[in-house]
Amino acid sequence: MSGRQHAEEPQSEASTGAPSREWVLEPQTEYRFELDPGSSLAVKLIRGHAEIFGAELVEGKPYVFGSECKAAVYTWQGCTLEMRQPSTEYVSEETPMSAYANVHLALEQMRVRALRVVHGSPPSSDEEANFNANPEPPRVLVVGPENSGKTSVCKILANYAIRMGQGWSPMLVNVDPSEGGWAMPGAISAAPITSPIQTSSPASSLGSAATSAPMHLSSNSLVPIAYWYGHAETRRNPFLLDRLIRNLGENVSERLDSDAEGRASGIIVDTPSSFAASSGGTNDHRQMLIKACVDAFRINVILVVGHEKLNVEMQRTFGSRLTVVKIPKSGGVVELDTSYRERVRKYQMHNYMYGEVIEPPPGLGTGYLQGGEQTPDLTHRLAPSSSQVAFGDLTIYRIGEETMAPTSALPIGATRVVSEMQPLVVDPSQPGSALYNAMLALLAPPNPDETERYDEEILDLPVVGFLVVTQLDIPNRRMTVLTPSQGSLTGRTAILGSLEWQE
Numbered sequence: 241m242s243g244r245q246h247a248e249e250p251q252s253e254a255s256t257g258a259p260s261r262e263w264v265l266e267p268q269t270e271y272r273f274e275l276d277p278g279s280s281l282a283v284k285l286i287r288g289h290a291e292i293f294g295a296e297l298v299e300g301k302p303y304v305f306g307s308e309c310k311a312a313v314y315t316w317q318g319c320t321l322e323m324r325q326p327s328t329e330y331v332s333e334e335t336p337m338s339a340y341a342n343v344h345l346a347l348e349q350m351r352v353r354a355l356r357v358v359h360g361s362p363p364s365s366d367e368e369a370n371f372n373a374n375p376e377p378p379r380v381l382v383v384g385p386e387n388s389g390k391t392s393v394c395k396i397l398a399n400y401a402i403r404m405g406q407g408w409s410p411m412l413v414n415v416d417p418s419e420g421g422w423a424m425p426g427a428i429s430a431a432p433i434t435s436p437i438q439t440s441s442p443a444s445s446l447g448s449a450a451t452s453a454p455m456h457l458s459s460n461s462l463v464p465i466a467y468w469y470g471h472a473e474t475r476r477n478p479f480l481l482d483r484l485i486r487n488l489g490e491n492v493s494e495r496l497d498s499d500a501e502g503r504a505s506g507i508i509v510d511t512p513s514s515f516a517a518s519s520g521g522t523n524d525h526r527q528m529l530i531k532a533c534v535d536a537f538r539i540n541v542i543l544v545v546g547h548e549k550l551n552v553e554m555q556r557t558f559g560s561r562l563t564v565v566k567i568p569k570s571g572g573v574v575e576l577d578t579s580y581r582e583r584v585r586k587y588q589m590h591n592y593m594y595g596e597v598i599e600p601p602p603g604l605g606t607g608y609l610q611g612g613e614q615t616p617d618l619t620h621r622l623a624p625s626s627s628q629v630a631f632g633d634l635t636i637y638r639i640g641e642e643t644m645a646p647t648s649a650l651p652i653g654a655t656r657v658v659s660e661m662q663p664l665v666v667d668p669s670q671p672g673s674a675l676y677n678a679m680l681a682l683l684a685p686p687n688p689d690e691t692e693r694y695d696e697e698i699l700d701l702p703v704v705g706f707l708v709v710t711q712l713d714i715p716n717r718r719m720t721v722l723t724p725s726q727g728s729l730t731g732r733t734a735i736l737g738s739l740e741w742q743e
C-alpha cells in the first residue's frame with residue numbers, strides 16, 4: 241500500500257471534535273472515500289498537488305463532503321492530505337488516470353486544431369501530413385454499463401479541458417434522466433463548463449446550478465438548458481426521450497453557432513447505463529437512443545468505459561465514420577444500489593428547492609469550501625416559496641400516458657391506447673390525477689407568434705423551473721405549490737411525470 245497514514249491525534253482545538261489524520265500519497269495514487277448517511281468529511285491538501293475528478297485542490301483549504309458522497313483524491317506528483325471523519329477510506333495505486341489523461345491530450349489536440357481554423361491560422365505541418373483540412377472539435381459520447389464511472393470520466397475530461405488555461409468552455413451534456421445533472425431527476429440537460437466542476441455531494445454531482453440563488457452569490461452556478469422527460473427509467477417512454485435528446489442537441493447547436501470559440505471546446509455527453517444493456521427495454525430502443533445522441537450532438541468520438549461487447553458493437557455500428565475507443569473502468573467506482581440511487585434522487589430534489597448546506601465535521605471551524613464555494617450558508621441555502629394556485633391558472637399535461645380511468649369508465653368502443661407523444665391535459669379535480677406530491681416541470685412560454693404554433697409544441701419547449709404540488713384543495717379548486725422562484729404561475733404550462741417529491 242502506497243498511502244501512509246501518518247498521525248492520528250486530535251488537533252488542539254478539537255478536543256470535542258473529530259480527530260484529524262494525515263495521509264502521505266505516493267505519485268499516481270488515489271485516496272478513496274465513502275460516506276455513510278448523515279456523516280461528513282473534510283479533506284485538506286497540506287502539501288503537493290491533488291485533484292478530485294480532475295478539479296485541483298487549493299492548498300491549505302478544507303473541502304467538505306456529505307450526503308453519502310463517494311469520490312477519490314488523486315495525485316500525479318504525490319501529496320500529503322489531512323482529513324476528518326471518513327466512513328470508509330483506502331488508498332489505491334491502480335487507477336486508469338494515465339489512460340484518461342491520454343484521451344484528454346487527444347481531445348485537446350482536436351480543440352487546438354479546430355480553434356486554429358476559427359482564427360484562420362495556417363495548419364501545422366502534421367495536419368498537412370494527415371490531409372486534415374477541416375479539423376473538428378471533439379464531440380464525445382461516453383457509454384458504459386451501470387457503475388462503470390461514466391459520469392466521473394465526463395467530469396475528469398471537462399475539468400482537464402478547463403485546466404489547460406486556454407479559456408475552453410466544453411459543453412457538458414447529461415442525457416441520463418435518472419440523474420438530473422444540474423436540473424432535477426427526470427430532466428436531461430446541458431451546460432457550458434467554464435470553471436472546474438467541484439465534487440462535494442451527489443445532490444449536485446455535476447456542480448451547482450443556479451435556481452433561485454442570486455447568481456452573484458454562487459460564482460460556480462451554471463445556467464443549464466434542460467428538457468423534461470419526467471421519468472427516471474429510459475424504457476418508460478424511449479420515443480419521447482429520443483425527441484428530447486434531439487431537441488437538446490438542436491438547442492446546444494444553436495448556442496454554439498454564435499460562439500465559435502465555445503464550439504471549438506467541444507461537447508462531452510454522459511449517458512445512462514441502459515444505453516449499454518437493455519434492462520427491461522428493447523435492444524432497438526437502446527440503439528435508437530444512442531443514434532439519437534450521435535446525430536443530435538454530431539458525435540465524432542465514442543468512449544466505451546470498460547465493456548468489451550459494447551465496444552465491439554459500437555465499432556461495428558459507428559467505427560467506419562467516427563472514432564470508437566475503449567477506456568478502462570476505475571476499480572474505485574462504487575456499486576450503487578437501488579436504494580442509494582433513490583436517496584440520491586431525494587437529495588437532488590431537496591437541493592433544487594432548498595439548496596444544500598453540509599454540516600462540517602465537528603471541530604473544523606469556519607473558512608472551509610463546499611463545492612468550491614466559500615461561505616456555504618449564503619450560497620447553498622435557498623428559501624422556496626409556497627403559494628396557492630387556482631386550478632385554471634396553470635395548465636398541466638402528462639405526455640403519452642393513459643388516464644387512470646378504468647376501462648369500464650371509458651365510452652363504449654374507446655380504446656386506452658394513447659400515442660407516446662400525445663400531450664394529455666391533467667384535471668386536478670379528478671381523483672387519481674396523481675398530482676399530489678408530484679414533481680412538475682414548468683415550461684418556457686410557447687412561441688409568441690400564434691402562426692408558428694403547432695399541436696405538439698409543448699414537447700419541444702425547454703424547462704425553466706420545477707415545482708411540487710404539496711396540497712390539493714378540490715372543493716375550492718386550488719392547489720398549493722412549492723417552487724424556488726417567485727414568478728407568477730398564471731397562464732403557464734407544466735408537465736407531470738412519474739417522479740414524486742419526498743420530504
Ligand SMILES: Nc1ncnc2c1ncn2[C@@H]1O[C@H](COP(=O)(O)OP(=O)(O)OP(=O)(O)O)[C@@H](O)[C@H]1O
Pocket residue numbers: 270272273309310311312384385386387388389390391392393442511512513570571572573574575576
Ligand atoms: N476512483 C473512484 N474512487 C471512489 N469513488 C469513485 C471513483 N470513481 C467513481 N466513484 C464514485 O462511484 C460512483 C459511481 O460512479 P459514476 O457515477 O461515475 O458511475 P456511472 O457509470 O456514471 O454510474 P451510473 O450507473 O449511474 O450510470 C459515484 O458515486 C462516484 O463518485
